[in-house]
Amino acid sequence: MKHDISLTVNGDTYTLAVEAWRTLNEVLREDLNLTGTKLGCGSGDCGACTVIVDGKSVSSCLTLAVEMDGRRILTVEGLAPSGETLHPIQEAFIEKGAIQCGFCTPGMELSALHLLKTNPLPSDTQIRSAISGNLCRCTGYNKIVDAIAEAGRRMDPPSKTGR
Amino acid sequence: MPAAQFDYIAPTTVDEAVAALVNGGKDTRVMAGGTDLIVKIRHRMLFPTCIVNLKRIAGLDAISVDKKNGLTIGATALLADVAANKGIRRHYPTVAEAAGATANVQVRNMGTVVGNLCNASPSADNAPTLMAMGATVDIAGPSGGRSMPLDQFFQGPGVTALETGEIVIAVRVPPPPAGSGTAYHSLSQRGKLDCSAVGVGTMIVLNDDQCTDARIIVGACAPVPMRTRAAEKMLIGKRMTDTLIRQAAQTASEETSPITDVRASASYRWKMVAVLAIRALTDARQMALRKSTSK
Numbered sequence: 169m170k171h172d173i174s175l176t177v178n179g180d181t182y183t184l185a186v187e188a189w190r191t192l193n194e195v196l197r198e199d200l201n202l203t204g205t206k207l208g209c210g211s212g213d214c215g216a217c218t219v220i221v222d223g224k225s226v227s228s229c230l231t232l233a234v235e236m237d238g239r240r241i242l243t244v245e246g247l248a249p250s251g252e253t254l255h256p257i258q259e260a261f262i263e264k265g266a267i268q269c270g271f272c273t274p275g276m277e278l279s280a281l282h283l284l285k286t287n288p289l290p291s292d293t294q295i296r297s298a299i300s301g302n303l304c305r306c307t308g309y310n311k312i313v314d315a316i317a318e319a320g321r322r323m324d325p326p327s328k329t330g331r
Numbered sequence: 332m333p334a335a336q337f338d339y340i341a342p343t344t345v346d347e348a349v350a351a352l353v354n355g356g357k358d359t360r361v362m363a364g365g366t367d368l369i370v371k372i373r374h375r376m377l378f379p380t381c382i383v384n385l386k387r388i389a390g391l392d393a394i395s396v397d398k399k400n401g402l403t404i405g406a407t408a409l410l411a412d413v414a415a416n417k418g419i420r421r422h423y424p425t426v427a428e429a430a431g432a433t434a435n436v437q438v439r440n441m442g443t444v445v446g447n448l449c450n451a452s453p454s455a456d457n458a459p460t461l462m463a464m465g466a467t468v469d470i471a472g473p474s475g476g477r478s479m480p481l482d483q484f485f486q487g488p489g490v491t492a493l494e495t496g497e498i499v500i501a502v503r504v505p506p507p508p509a510g511s512g513t514a515y516h517s518l519s520q521r522g523k524l525d526c527s528a529v530g531v532g533t534m535i536v537l538n539d540d541q542c543t544d545a546r547i548i549v550g551a552c553a554p555v556p557m558r559t560r561a562a563e564k565m566l567i568g569k570r571m572t573d574t575l576i577r578q579a580a581q582t583a584s585e586e587t588s589p590i591t592d593v594r595a596s597a598s599y600r601w602k603m604v605a606v607l608a609i610r611a612l613t614d615a616r617q618m619a620l621r622k623s624t625s626k
């Protein structure tokens with residue numbers, strides 16, 4: 169049986185009929201064509217599928233789409249809605265060389281956003297613990313940690329950076 | 332391989348949830364965060380026909396900290412909320428630490444403390460501390476409500492005392508006794524964020540430096556999180572010296588019956604129970620002494 173749900177993704181509201189067993193990851197990628205959200209392990213271990221639901225980072229591979237009725241979701245596409253001006257986190261990732269193959273990047277950036285919203289100037293240890301659920305097979309993490317620290321400085325306080 | 336198929340209900344009251352479970356029979360499964368349940372379905376270890384999501388039941392995520400009634404953690408309170416809760420961090424710090432040492436940020440934003448208990452993994456990171464502090468679970472079911480001590484709730488790996496149609500609505504922890512100290516130490520491969528290979532939770536009570544009560548619970552070294560009663564007995568009525576702590580930790584290790592699995596070998600677990608029990612008992616003693624001097 170299909171369930172009717174209405175959810176908001178990156179500010180756009182969608183009304184969909186979904187089967188109970190489909191994950192949020194599948195619906196984002198297959199039905200909404202938002203393929204920025206990746207699928208790695210499918211079991212909560214790698215963080216490639218991380219999205220933000222009502223302000224909290226979650227693994228979209230373990231989230232049923234039916235549960236998302238009425239929820240507000242942010243995916244990596246929503247970080248730079250215009251597609252031209254990048255989010256400070258994205259800029260910092262590029263400048264610090266925190267991206268190699270890029271597979272982990274959407275999840276890393278959303279975990280970074282989740283951290284920086286409550287802790288704008290985190291220590292390296294706090295950054296590492298915040299991204300401990302996100303695996304990267306390329307960078308060795310140091311540049312990602314640098315990028316998140318840099319993004320935090322740019323986002324807070326906004327007046328100093330002109331943003 | 333096509334995904335396993337099932338239906339889904341999101342009741343808004345506990346009574347509706349219980350009714351859905353009774354009507355659905357044993358292939359209807361409760362879901363809180365789904366971080367164990369969905370993984371098991373994906374790995375084809377479970378084939379439910381229907382999932383009953385508890386997260387839409389208003390108030391079931393409540394956390395309350397009360398001087399007289401103690402701590403109550405509702406069934407859908409997130410691991411992240413328990414870890415961050417100011418009252419829990421202040422009055423039940425080890426409960427908050429254990430929740431914060433479970434899994435990673437994303438899983439803590441989805442998963443629950445009660446789900447961790449109901450999943451009944453011998454390695455459940457929240458079980459040892461809560462058992463050590465004498466927690467009870469509140470259960471709702473077709474024939475009404477009941478409560479039971481957490482240490483009677485676990486029956487075997489993945490098996491709890493719940494009967495068909497029953498759900499846990501909250502876990503309750505009594506106020507910590509005067510002179511008590513608690514601690515939890517665990518080991519796992521990826522830092523603290525995957526399931527523990529060994530965990531030791533403890534609560535001790537000191538009167539001056541005399542130990543008047545002790546509970547030591549070892550996780551992941553028996554079919555259920557296990558009380559090591561002989562070790563506890565060695566401490567009670569004595570001065571809690573470093574030597575005594577070492578002897579009790581060794582006894583605790585001998586009481587367990589670990590197996591070799593993907594997370595660790597049995598012999599490693601035996602050694603580590605003793606090491607972690609020393610750390611946990613030492614920290615708990617320190618907390619108890621600190622509390623008594625700050626009075």
Ligand SMILES: Cc1cc2nc3c(=O)[nH]c(=O)nc-3n(C[C@H](O)[C@H](O)[C@H](O)COP(=O)(O)OP(=O)(O)OC[C@H]3O[C@@H](n4cnc5c(N)ncnc54)[C@H](O)[C@@H]3O)c2cc1C
Nearest residue numbers: 212363364365366367368434442443446447449456499525
């Ligand atoms: C990547 C990853 C890392 C993890 N790391 C850890 C770790 O470090 N330590 C650890 O202990 N666990 C870990 N886990 C396991 C899991 O996240 C925890 O056990 C979590 O607390 C489960 O809570 P949940 O709300 O998601 O449970 P669910 O998956 O919703 O439920 C678990 C089980 O309990 C039952 N259930 C849930 N709530 C109730 C209720 N109120 N009444 C009756 N039955 C109920 C369900 O039917 C199911 O069988 C990890 C999981 C993942 C995916």
Ligand code: FES
Nearest residue numbers: 208209210215229
């Ligand atoms: S794909 Fe979801 S955590 Fe790996």
Ligand code: FES
Nearest residue numbers: 268272304305306
């Ligand atoms: S850049 Fe390749 S996995 Fe992180």
